[in-house]
Amino acid sequence: MAQPPRHAAMLSLSNSNSNSNSNSNSNLSTASDSRQPAHLATASHSSTGLRVPSNRKTIYDRHLNRSRNAELSRASFAFLFAEMVTYAQRRVTGIQDLERRLNEQGYPLGLRLLDLLFYRTISGSTSSALSSSSSTSASPPNRPLRILPLLHLIHGPLWRLLFNRPADALEHSVSPDTPNEYMITDNDPLVNTYISVPKEMSMLNCAAFVAGIIEGVCDGCGFEAKVTAHNQPTEMWPGRTIFLLRFGESVMEREKVLERAGVK
Amino acid sequence: MSSSTKASRIGEELWKTRVDKVNAELVTLTYGTIVAQLCQDYDGNYQEVNKQLEKMGYNIGMRLIEDFLAKSNVGRCANFRETADMIAKVGFRIFLNIAPTVTNWTSDNNQFSLVFDENPLADFVELPDDGRAQDELWFSNILCGVLRGALEMVQMQIEAHFVSDVLRGDDTTEMRVSLVRYIEDEMPPEEE
Numbered sequence: 385m386a387q388p389p390r391h392a393a394m395l396s397l398s399n400s401n402s403n404s405n406s407n408s409n410s411n412l413s414t415a416s417d418s419r420q421p422a423h424l425a426t427a428s429h430s431s432t433g434l435r436v437p438s439n440r441k442t443i444y445d446r447h448l449n450r451s452r453n454a455e456l457s458r459a460s461f462a463f464l465f466a467e468m469v470t471y472a473q474r475r476v477t478g479i480q481d482l483e484r485r486l487n488e489q490g491y492p493l494g495l496r497l498l499d500l501l502f503y504r505t506i507s508g509s510t511s512s513a514l515s516s517s518s519s520t521s522a523s524p525p526n527r528p529l530r531i532l533p534l535l536h537l538i539h540g541p542l543w544r545l546l547f548n549r550p551a552d553a554l555e556h557s558v559s560p561d562t563p564n565e566y567m568i569t570d571n572d573p574l575v576n577t578y579i580s581v582p583k584e585m586s587m588l589n590c591a592a593f594v595a596g597i598i599e600g601v602c603d604g605c606g607f608e609a610k611v612t613a614h615n616q617p618t619e620m621w622p623g624r625t626i627f628l629l630r631f632g633e634s635v636m637e638r639e640k641v642l643e644r645a646g647v648k
Numbered sequence: 649m650s651s652s653t654k655a656s657r658i659g660e661e662l663w664k665t666r667v668d669k670v671n672a673e674l675v676t677l678t679y680g681t682i683v684a685q686l687c688q689d690y691d692g693n694y695q696e697v698n699k700q701l702e703k704m705g706y707n708i709g710m711r712l713i714e715d716f717l718a719k720s721n722v723g724r725c726a727n728f729r730e731t732a733d734m735i736a737k738v739g740f741r742i743f744l745n746i747a748p749t750v751t752n753w754t755s756d757n758n759q760f761s762l763v764f765d766e767n768p769l770a771d772f773v774e775l776p777d778d779g780r781a782q783d784e785l786w787f788s789n790i791l792c793g794v795l796r797g798a799l800e801m802v803q804m805q806i807e808a809h810f811v812s813d814v815l816r817g818d819d820t821t822e823m824r825v826s827l828v829r830y831i832e833d834e835m836p837p838e839e840e
Contacts, residue, residue: 433777433779434774434775434777434782434817435782435816435817436817437814437817437818437819438819439819441814441819442774442814443771443772443773443774446771450771451672451673451676451768451771452673454671454672454673454745454768455669455670455671455672455745456669456670456671456672456674456675456676456743456744456745456768457667457668457669457670457675457742457743457744457745458667458668458669458670459667459668459712459715459742459743460675460743460744461670461674461675461678463708463711463712464675464678464679464682464708465678467682467704467707467708468678468681468682468685470707471682471685471700471704472685475689489681489682489684489685490681492681492684493677493680493681496677497677545671545673546671546673546674547670547671547674548670548671574670574674
């Protein structure tokens with residue numbers, strides 16, 4: 385899937401030379417700004433036509449870990465998410481279409497969260513908190529090459545970043561026909577806490593948004609996959625949701641090659 | 649004790665004791681994806697995006713006020729100045745863990761500004777470098793709608809809009825809020 389053209393929410397790791405450029409640009413007139421669209425695709429750390437505040441309140445001046453442990457109201461999240469679903473609902477033809485749309489809104493977040501996760505695990509590993517995971521000293525750090533480490537990355541660090549706890553289960557399909565299917569379970573998805581689904585739409589699971597995030601993470605890692613969210617209620621967990629990850633054929637083929645090569 | 653300090657204390661206390669929390673980045677990113685989606689759907693027509701964000705905010709505000717009243721348990725404000733402090737120090741604290749500064753009152757006490765030092769909605773954000781977004785898009789416009797919706801539910805018709813935003817290269821992020829009128833209670837005629 386290609387990246388949508390415009391992202392207002394942007395995670396950027398670049399930290400260099402934005403200020404030296406921006407200072408000289410701060411007085412640009414709109415006339416000269418209008419020539420910029422041709423360069424939209426250039427990397428964000430190169431010269432841009434964006435104006436920046438003189439007091440340097442830009443994303444480049446803030447530490448990326450600044451909001452790492454910050455908290456906001458759960459109600460705010462619920463209000464925003466509900467509004468997002470309602471808005472999406474107005475523009476779709478059915479449940480599947482709605483889930484697809486929610487998935488697409490999560491996808492770019494996954495791509496960006498991946499960078500953020502790597503950045504944080506790298507910078508955090510020096511403080512020994514995460515060094516336990518790198519006990520296999522020969523393997524290069526962090527970036528998963530095989531499916532299993534990728535799934536652990538999603539099940540653990542990604543879930544913790546988003547929901548402050550790991551996911552509840554990680555399973556491999558037992559069917560010999562579908563070795564490319566994996567399941568991540570969340571007993572009580574935060575995103576669905578305040579969503580009540582009408583009876584006639586009982587198939588709908590708004591955690592499709594989270595499925596999109598997972599898909600973005602997989603794709604960003606080079607693991608082509610389709611991810612969907614499914615209701616699997618139990619007596620104890622009425623909101624239990626299974627995220628079904630279906631990896632593409634190319635991924636499965638590579639898996640075999642890497643296995644033979646002894647790559648973990 | 650001024651109404652502002654009092655409100656600050658109430659807000660801090662509520663934030664610590666009564667508010668369920670989530671990871672801030674989840675909220676920030678979710679909002680970001682909403683705005684990004686609107687920009688895509690309206691094909692870069694930022695005026696329309698602003699309008700949609702305001703509408704979404706209005707929908708939120710109408711429901712959010714109940715949560716606010718239930719949590720804060722505060723009574724009716726004596727005047728619009730008190731309302732302003734309540735919004736800035738209690739409302740924004742409960743829902744976004746910030747407390748914008750209330751300032752620039754007009755002499756008739758009907759208009760003020762909220763100046764945001766922090767804005768969690770805009771963390772990680774850089775507007776598209778297309779020569780227009782910085783002149784046309786009000787990224788956090790949803791907040792204007794939230795205030796309008798919430799205050800309408802407590803009988804105040806207001807108008808709110810941003811006048812500056814650090815995302816646009818301004819030095820401050822400032823929202824202007826004006827009281828249009830107090831909405832009279834309209835009792836059904838048969839009830840005496």
